[in-house]
Amino acid sequence: AGKRTFTMIKPDAVEAGNVGAILEQITSSGFRIVALKMTQMTTADAQEFYAVHNERPFFGELVEFMTRGPIVSAVLEKENAVEDFRALIGATNPEDAAEGTIRKKYAKSVGENAVHGSDSDENAQIEAAFHFSGREMF
Numbered sequence: 001a002g003k004r005t006f007t008m009i010k011p012d013a014v015e016a017g018n019v020g021a022i023l024e025q026i027t028s029s030g031f032r033i034v035a036l037k038m039t040q041m042t043t044a045d046a047q048e049f050y051a052v053h054n055e056r057p058f059f060g061e062l063v064e065f066m067t068r069g070p071i072v073s074a075v076l077e078k079e080n081a082v083e084d085f086r087a088l089i090g091a092t093n094p095e096d097a098a099e100g101t102i103r104k105k106y107a108k109s110v111g112e113n114a115v116h117g118s119d120s121d122e123n124a125q126i127e128a129a130f131h132f133s134g135r136e137m138f
């Protein structure tokens, strides 16, 4: 299993003031932060990042949401990082997310779901490289 995953704390969770609590839960769950920054995605950024979803009915809504305010993006290191991080954040829809997961605690809806987690080692690498230069990853 790969050792790194990529995450974004999405605009809803940044707006709600939950950045500190979410980073605390991530690090206390054994993930080491190896890259971290606050940025705001442009429409072009979001369309490219989510290109795999561009035929979905929610694509416009997703791009609108992800660009409406700043995000906090990070690269995280841990054994089995991708799978363990997806367990920590919980199901995409917070109604289906397990008790204690980040989405159960902080997500508002399936669209505004507080955090992103890469779904494979390959996508983790692609997504990290999309958001961070080599000099920003440690």
Ligand code: CMP
Pocket: 053, 058, 061, 062, 092, 110, 111, 112, 113, 115, 116, 117
């Ligand atoms: P994530 O898994 O991080 O990346 C794809 C995103 O699309 C997902 O989080 C949700 O934010 C969003 N999404 C998925 N399904 C829906 C839906 N039915 N309606 C609105 N947004 C959705």
